[in-house]
Amino acid sequence: xxxxxxxxxxxxxxxxxxxxxxxxxxxxxxxxxxxxxxxxxxxxxxxxxxxxxxxxxxxxxxxxxxxxxxxxxxxxxxxxxxxxxxxxxxxxxxxxxxxxxxxxxxxxxxxxxxxxxxxxxxxxxxxxxxxxxxxxxxxxxxxxxxxxxxxxxxxxxxxxxxxxxxxxxxxxxxxxxxxxxxxxxxxxxxxxx
Amino acid sequence: xxxxxxxxxxxxxxxxxxxxxxxxxxxxxxxxxxxxxxxxxxxxxxxxxxxxxxxxxxxxxxxxxxxxxxxxxxxxxxxxxxxxxxxxxxxxxxxxxxxxxxxxxxxxxxxxxxxxxxxxxxxxxxxxxxxxxxxxxxxxxxxxxxxxxxxxxxxxxxxxxxxxxxxxxxxxxxxxxxxxxxxxxxxxxxxxx
DNA sequence: GAAGATTCTTAATTTATCTTAAGATTTTTT
DNA sequence: AAAAAATCTTAAGATAAATTAAGAATCTTC
Numbered sequence: 001x002x003x004x005x006x007x008x009x010x011x012x013x014x015x016x017x018x019x020x021x022x023x024x025x026x027x028x029x030x031x032x033x034x035x036x037x038x039x040x041x042x043x044x045x046x047x048x049x050x051x052x053x054x055x056x057x058x059x060x061x062x063x064x065x066x067x068x069x070x071x072x073x074x075x076x077x078x079x080x081x082x083x084x085x086x087x088x089x090x091x092x093x094x095x096x097x098x099x100x101x102x103x104x105x106x107x108x109x110x111x112x113x114x115x116x117x118x119x120x121x122x123x124x125x126x127x128x129x130x131x132x133x134x135x136x137x138x139x140x141x142x143x144x145x146x147x148x149x150x151x152x153x154x155x156x157x158x159x160x161x162x163x164x165x166x167x168x169x170x171x172x173x174x175x176x177x178x179x180x181x182x183x184x185x186x187x188x189x190x191x192x193x
Numbered sequence: 194x195x196x197x198x199x200x201x202x203x204x205x206x207x208x209x210x211x212x213x214x215x216x217x218x219x220x221x222x223x224x225x226x227x228x229x230x231x232x233x234x235x236x237x238x239x240x241x242x243x244x245x246x247x248x249x250x251x252x253x254x255x256x257x258x259x260x261x262x263x264x265x266x267x268x269x270x271x272x273x274x275x276x277x278x279x280x281x282x283x284x285x286x287x288x289x290x291x292x293x294x295x296x297x298x299x300x301x302x303x304x305x306x307x308x309x310x311x312x313x314x315x316x317x318x319x320x321x322x323x324x325x326x327x328x329x330x331x332x333x334x335x336x337x338x339x340x341x342x343x344x345x346x347x348x349x350x351x352x353x354x355x356x357x358x359x360x361x362x363x364x365x366x367x368x369x370x371x372x373x374x375x376x377x378x379x380x381x382x383x384x385x386x
Numbered sequence: 387g388a389a390g391a392t393t394c395t396t397a398a399t400t401t402a403t404c405t406t407a408a409g410a411t412t413t414t415t416t
Numbered sequence: 417a418a419a420a421a422a423t424c425t426t427a428a429g430a431t432a433a434a435t436t437a438a439g440a441a442t443c444t445t446c
Contacts, residue, residue, distance in 0.1 A: 063339050123313060127316050127319055130324050130327055131276055134326060135277040135280075146254070169423075181424090187425095188425080372435075374435075
């Protein structure tokens with residue numbers, strides 16, 4: 001099990017000492033996930049925080065009509081979890097699906113709570129991580145209530161340079177909140193000028 | 194200065210001991226804010242986290258066309274700040290305006306950082322606070338990309354029972370991302386069935 | 387209590403986006 | 417390499433939402 005990518009990630013926020021690294025490593029599980037495999041499905045409890053070492057995931061909801069709506073993507077170096085289900089222990093309404101063959105490191109709830117309590121550095125690191133994620137999500141909300149579909153698409157390309165040529169336009173459309181057909185139209189209009 | 198509302202708020206997450214309360218109190222400032230007064234304007238640095246003891250605020254952005262878009266409301270018992278500007282020390286693009294005469298408790302960045310470092314309980318409390326805010330914001334994003342304007346309006350009424358009969362429909366329209374005229378049409382249709 | 391400002395409603399017109407369906411292209415699986 | 421599945425494009429018609437404008441209702445201020 002190679003936890004170096006996660007240690008590198010943490011070191012952007014706060015370096016860990018030997019004991020913290022050791023306690024962390026004992027509580028991590030490495031998994032290899034195939035394309036189209038789920039690590040969370042509607043009705044499940046979300047029991048882990050997942051760090052993506054390699055690969056790509058999407059978290060989405062299926063509405064009453066059966067349409068999928070992408071709430072979040074995660075690529076190497078990112079986290080993915082249904083935090084609400086994780087903490088409240090209520091069944092998730094979300095799916096988390098691998099979009100590529102992936103390698104992840106997972107930490108279970110009781111283990112994370114242990115780390116929080118034993119080493120306050122983890123409270124610190126995760127506070128900052130969630131703050132950053134929150135700020136990014138606020139920008140997305142502002143976009144959603146103020147920008148046109150075309151602006152949201154162009155912004156997606158700018159904000160997700162690792163992703164836009166790696167996933168289908170269907171997935172992008174679902175993320176920015178338009179139909180694939182309309183995204184196709186937007187792309188044609190952008191190209192033709 | 195009455196900090197009891199803030200202590201009550203914190204006690205939902207973790208009770209503070211005497212030293213923590215004392216250190217906290219020394220670093221809080223109470224302010225009385227008049228209706229329509231700003232505690233943050235575009236171009237300012239956001240230098241404080243603001244806890245609302247009494248009253249009501251909105252945080253919004255003004256787009257290129259001069260239209261306002263409400264990103265967040267905060268009433269008594271809630272927090273409001275431009276966290277991105279606060280941490281990165283970059284000028285804010287947002288305004289925070291009192292919608293009623295209000296009383297707030299503010300804590301400056303250096304004081305909050307001191308508390309984080311001196312008492313890890315504050316890292317813990319704010320981690321949980323931001324996690325909860327993050328989960329709520331995710332729900333809003335899902336709504337924005339999947340629900341109709343009418344559904345978003347009905348959901349607003351459900352989620353903000355303290356607010357909907359206290360602020361104008363213009364503000365609600367700006368929050369859910371429609372024009373006031375269209376919200377008026379939605380309301381008429383809801384009433385007429 | 388009157389004047390001014392803000393907010394709400396209504397309706398007509400225009401624009402943005404969705405729906406459906408079909409065919410073309412690309413990717414994945416066999 | 418062929419077959420199957422997924423993706424992308426196009427277009428027409430339907431629906432959702434924005435815009436504009438005018439008047440009514442409500443709230444604020446003097």
